[in-house]
Amino acid sequence: MESRKGKFSIVHDDRLCKRCGICVAFCPRECLSLDEMGRFVIINDKRCTGCRLCEIRCPEMAIEVIEKATAK
Ligand code: SF4
Numbered sequence: 001m002e003s004r005k006g007k008f009s010i011v012h013d014d015r016l017c018k019r020c021g022i023c024v025a026f027c028p029r030e031c032l033s034l035d036e037m038g039r040f041v042i043i044n045d046k047r048c049t050g051c052r053l054c055e056i057r058c059p060e061m062a063i064e065v066i067e068k069a070t071a072k
């Protein structure tokens, strides 16, 4: 899964994700959630500030936050 709308791309590897919810708990902008099946979902990528707390705290290294190239 990869978000495409905001300034940052939140790239998530579902094969690595253990659905622990740590990333959801640490995101200060409420960008992330787990659905009713416990699967990782991006709920508001536009709010992402690129702080990388989700990436740093994920024990499975399942998230990568990438700043998008800005068009000139
Ligand atoms: S980089 Fe920061 S703001 Fe963006 S989804 Fe991760 S924890 Fe949330």
Ligand code: SF4
Pocket: 012, 016, 017, 018, 019, 020, 021, 022, 023, 024, 040, 057, 058, 059, 060, 061, 062, 063
């Ligand atoms: S912290 Fe990592 S392993 Fe846990 S739900 Fe988030 S992406 Fe999945």
